[in-house]
Amino acid sequence: MGKSIALIVNGKRKKVKAHAASRVLDVLRETLKLTGTKEGCGEGECGACSVILNGEVVNSCLILFGQLNDGDDITTIEGIGGKKKLHPLQEYFLECGASQCGICTPGMIMAAYALLKKNPRPTHDEIRQAVAGNLCRCTGYAKIIEAIERCATSNVKI
Amino acid sequence: MGVVGQNAVRLDGREKVTGRALYVDDIVMPGMWHGVAVRTTIPSGKVLSVVFDPRFNWKKVVVADRHDIPGRNVVTMIEEDMPLLVHDEIRHIGEAIVLIAAPTKKMAEDARRHVEIRYEEWQPVLTIEDSKAKKRVIHGSDNVISRYKIDKGDVSAGFKDSDAIVEGVYRTGAQEQAYIEPQGIIASPGKGGGVDLVGSMQCPFYILKALERLLGMSETKLSVKQATVGGAFGGKEDYPSVLAGYASVLALKAKRPVKMIYDRNEDMNVTTKRHPSVVRHRTGVKKNGMLVAMDIGIELDAGAYTTLTPVVLSRGFLHSAGPYRCPNVRIAGAAFATNAPPNGAFRGFGAPQTLFAVEAHMDKIAEEIGMSPLELRRINCLKVGDEMATGQILKESVGALECLEKAAAASGFERKWRASLPLCKGESEGIEVRSTLPDPPLQREGTVRGIGISLFMHGGGFTGSGEAKMKGKAGIRLERDGKLTVLTGCTEMGQGAHTVLPQIVAECLGVPLSCVRVETPDTSKVPDSGPTVASRVTMVIGKVLCVCAEEMKRRLSEAAGRDHGDFRSLAGSFLKKRGPLTIIEAYEPTPGIHWDDTTYHGDAYAAYSWGCDVAEVEVDKDTFEIKVERMYMAHDVGRAVNPQMVEGQIEGGTLQALGWALMEDNRYDGGKLLNNRFQTYIIPTTMDTPFLELITVEHPFSHGPLGAKGVGELPHDGAAPAVVNAIANATGIRISEIPATPERLFEECKKKHFRSS
Numbered sequence: 001m002g003k004s005i006a007l008i009v010n011g012k013r014k015k016v017k018a019h020a021a022s023r024v025l026d027v028l029r030e031t032l033k034l035t036g037t038k039e040g041c042g043e044g045e046c047g048a049c050s051v052i053l054n055g056e057v058v059n060s061c062l063i064l065f066g067q068l069n070d071g072d073d074i075t076t077i078e079g080i081g082g083k084k085k086l087h088p089l090q091e092y093f094l095e096c097g098a099s100q101c102g103i104c105t106p107g108m109i110m111a112a113y114a115l116l117k118k119n120p121r122p123t124h125d126e127i128r129q130a131v132a133g134n135l136c137r138c139t140g141y142a143k144i145i146e147a148i149e150r151c152a153t154s155n156v157k158i
Numbered sequence: 159m160g161v162v163g164q165n166a167v168r169l170d171g172r173e174k175v176t177g178r179a180l181y182v183d184d185i186v187m188p189g190m191w192h193g194v195a196v197r198t199t200i201p202s203g204k205v206l207s208v209v210f211d212p213r214f215n216w217k218k219v220v221v222a223d224r225h226d227i228p229g230r231n232v233v234t235m236i237e238e239d240m241p242l243l244v245h246d247e248i249r250h251i252g253e254a255i256v257l258i259a260a261p262t263k264k265m266a267e268d269a270r271r272h273v274e275i276r277y278e279e280w281q282p283v284l285t286i287e288d289s290k291a292k293k294r295v296i297h298g299s300d301n302v303i304s305r306y307k308i309d310k311g312d313v314s315a316g317f318k319d320s321d322a323i324v325e326g327v328y329r330t331g332a333q334e335q336a337y338i339e340p341q342g343i344i345a346s347p348g349k350g351g352g353v354d355l356v357g358s359m360q361c362p363f364y365i366l367k368a369l370e371r372l373l374g375m376s377e378t379k380l381s382v383k384q385a386t387v388g389g390a391f392g393g394k395e396d397y398p399s400v401l402a403g404y405a406s407v408l409a410l411k412a413k414r415p416v417k418m419i420y421d422r423n424e425d426m427n428v429t430t431k432r433h434p435s436v437v438r439h440r441t442g443v444k445k446n447g448m449l450v451a452m453d454i455g456i457e458l459d460a461g462a463y464t465t466l467t468p469v470v471l472s473r474g475f476l477h478s479a480g481p482y483r484c485p486n487v488r489i490a491g492a493a494f495a496t497n498a499p500p501n502g503a504f505r506g507f508g509a510p511q512t513l514f515a516v517e518a519h520m521d522k523i524a525e526e527i528g529m530s531p532l533e534l535r536r537i538n539c540l541k542v543g544d545e546m547a548t549g550q551i552l553k554e555s556v557g558a559l560e561c562l563e564k565a566a567a568a569s570g571f572e573r574k575w576r577a578s579l580p581l582c583k584g585e586s587e588g589i590e591v592r593s594t595l596p597d598p599p600l601q602r603e604g605t606v607r608g609i610g611i612s613l614f615m616h617g618g619g620f621t622g623s624g625e626a627k628m629k630g631k632a633g634i635r636l637e638r639d640g641k642l643t644v645l646t647g648c649t650e651m652g653q654g655a656h657t658v659l660p661q662i663v664a665e666c667l668g669v670p671l672s673c674v675r676v677e678t679p680d681t682s683k684v685p686d687s688g689p690t691v692a693s694r695v696t697m698v699i700g701k702v703l704c705v706c707a708e709e710m711k712r713r714l715s716e717a718a719g720r721d722h723g724d725f726r727s728l729a730g731s732f733l734k735k736r737g738p739l740t741i742i743e744a745y746e747p748t749p750g751i752h753w754d755d756t757t758y759h760g761d762a763y764a765a766y767s768w769g770c771d772v773a774e775v776e777v778d779k780d781t782f783e784i785k786v787e788r789m790y791m792a793h794d795v796g797r798a799v800n801p802q803m804v805e806g807q808i809e810g811g812t813l814q815a816l817g818w819a820l821m822e823d824n825r826y827d828g829g830k831l832l833n834n835r836f837q838t839y840i841i842p843t844t845m846d847t848p849f850l851e852l853i854t855v856e857h858p859f860s861h862g863p864l865g866a867k868g869v870g871e872l873p874h875d876g877a878a879p880a881v882v883n884a885i886a887n888a889t890g891i892r893i894s895e896i897p898a899t900p901e902r903l904f905e906e907c908k909k910k911h912f913r914s915s
């Protein structure tokens with residue numbers, strides 16, 4: 001029942017083979033070893049597993065591998081910045097103290113990334129709306145919203 | 159050097175923002191299997207038989223029961239009344255009976271579905287009232303898990319001397335910690351028949367102690383290491399000892415690493431919650447607002463086993479009279495056993511419950527004597543030199559009044575409060591503090607607005623003689639390359655301990671922060687600093703590290719034969735001559751602190767952090783929805799070692815407390831949790847977050863590291879009463895039970911019409 005799909009994962013073309021009924025979350029974490037994407041609830045409520053699929057932020061725990069098509073483009077936290085060079089959103093999350101325990105951080109950054117790609121100058125309320133599906137239990141969200149707001153007004157390219 | 163007081167970027171931050179930090183579920187070991195527990199589905203009774211469905215191929219998996227436990231079948235916490243696996247009597251839904259390990263999680267879950275348990279069912283005890291009435295005795299001789307009492311002055315005489323006596327009963331519900339990373343542990347067979355653990359935990363040494371007993375092994379055969387922890391809030395204080403027990407028993411039997419990760423539903427079903435509470439107040443007060451007598455009764459629902467309940471009750475008990483001066487105080491507290499999963503540690507540890515009661519009650523008193531809530535608090539607020547209910551005389555570091563005045567001034571409390579209560583006559587606005595919040599949005603049509611205040615404190619470190627008994631250890635190692643390593647069992651769980659402790663060390667030694675790192679908390683590598691709980695890490699272990707730093711400087715100077723020169727040159731010459739140097743010190747209690755465990759008299763805490771919260775709410779007159787528009791939080795933390803992280807604690811803790819105040823409500827039916835998922839157990843999102851205005855107040859504590867006190871739990875203490883007091887200001891309805899849901903407000907409203915409509 002394994003299925004092979006030609007995906008673009010973090011900018012690289014990849015032929016990925018997995019069980020059609022596997023969750024995309026598990027394919028990312030187990031097959032592709034991209035463990036930056038986290039599982040918090042497994043039912044689409046917490047947003048810790050947020051990734052970007054063809055430009056839209058999605059809960060990777062709610063999509064089955066078999067639902068993907070050849071040519072689908074997935075971006076995870078590993079695809080936007082890393083050890084050598086942080087993405088500006090990652091820089092602002094660090095600087096503003098927007099990450100505490102860090103478990104929601106990758107999903108939160110991906111939701112913010114999807115927002116800024118579409119809407120580079122969001123209002124305060126648009127930011128709140130955009131990450132309303134991502135639960136954080138540590139920060140009270142204030143510093144997360146500040147980090148996204150500062151990144152948006154810094155004129156850096158997302 | 160100026161490292162303390164700076165917003166140093168968290169040292170574990172880069173790993174976290176890039177997704178490279180390894181949480182337990184990210185760790186894979188060769189040959190690793192996955193474990194699950196088969197659990198009871200009834201709250202009370204006994205197991206008649208366990209039936210393994212012959213249609214499942216049991217040869218593919220490993221099954222362990224209580225006979226596979228090498229040592230004693232107990233999970234050691236304060237008492238040893240909780241078995242790891244059900245032996246005879248079932249005390250709550252979700253107790254483990256049998257454990258299964260399989261090559262994949264899917265197969266382990268499949269196996270679990272093929273086990274059937276047959277029971278004899280007994281009538282469960284599900285409420286404090288039933289437990290107290292001894293409907294059935296399920297614990298000891300009277301269902302009481304612990305009990306405390308103190309009596310100061312003459313309460314009866316105090317009531318006689320009062321102009322008014324005000325009574326109230328206050329209730330709070332269970333609250334789920336809702337860390338976003340569920341519980342998880344990996345156990346592996348170690349050297350010499352031992353076990354090595356890695357997982358999500360607050361207190362590696364608690365697990366070590368529990369495993370020694372459970373596995374019948376000396377600690378030399380065991381190691382417990384913390385993985386990156388995705389939030390804990392008390393929920394990973396005691397429970398990981400249970401999960402570590404399951405995984406270890408399976409790993410020993412399967413002879414391979416076994417990973418156990420709970421999914422969200424299982425995590426919510428079986429792990430600890432905040433204790434539900436009932437607190438009764440009877441207060442005598444003079445016409446001028448002076449408190450004369452307080453009689454307080456506290457009852458907690460402990461759940462099925464002792465776990466940490468005696469200390470939770472103790473802390474709640476010791477905070478129950480609030481930050482007020484009163485000559486005659488009687489407090490009685492008891493925790494009762496019920497057939498619910500055990501309740502345990504959650505940020506605040508009993509104090510949020512009793513502070514909710516006293517702070518909601520203060521507003522009721524103010525109303526009855528016709529005084530503003532601010533003025534009543536101002537008159538009775540504790541100051542240096544005052545005596546608390548335990549006889550503790552406050553010697554220093556009491557910022558309560560400054561917090562009160564600053565929060566009131568920043569929020570314009572008196573003016574706004576009077577606007578909702580036009581009959582009350584004027585008080586002064588106090589000192590001037592300008593708020594930096596943007597203008598509030600225009601009031602929506604069909605709503606009423608109100609403002610509420612609360613004043614509170616939180617004792618730093620263990621209660622009473624706890625720290626003196628614990629003697630928490632920590633150390634600093636001067637490495638060969640001249641850098642420094644902090645050695646502590648205290649864990650980083652997001653609160654920032656592994657940034658703040660290096661900041662303290664860097665400051666004390668006069669080196670840049672980049673020269674200091676923290677060793678991973680691993681029981682085989684670091685000293686036992688005591689658990690990462692009780693707002694104690696910065697204040698207590700930070701202080702131990704200051705002492706270590708002084709000792710290191712002394713040793714380096716002694717070796718160099720000079721007491722001048724900077725740390726780097728002294729360290730350089732020491733390393734050349736003698737090599738690396740490790741200094742480990744233990745906590746020495748604050749001089750002049752006395753506590754008597756038997757009479758509960760004396761200095762309950764070496765120092766208190768103080769806070770004042772003001773909430774502004776908007777209530778919809780048709781739907782009864784309650785929206786918190788703004789919160790003002792003035793908190794006295796002694797000294798903010800890392801101001802940004804202090805803000806992070808206050809913002810996060812306040813939002814958790816708002817969740818508890820307004821929406822978080824564990825519902826049970828016959829001992830079964832009904833809302834075991836984020837779809838039904840609602841926690842605040844960005845859309846529920848009000849504007850938060852922080853005012854940091856610093857009244858240094860002379861025995862704290864550079865003046866610092868605890869901040870971790872304080873923010874959970876004040877938001878709930880401020881919100882219900884604001885609802886009362888808006889609607890005239892006093893909510894005495896939280897969460898203050900629209901349904902509850904509607905019920906209260908049916909009894910009383912909106913004043914403003």
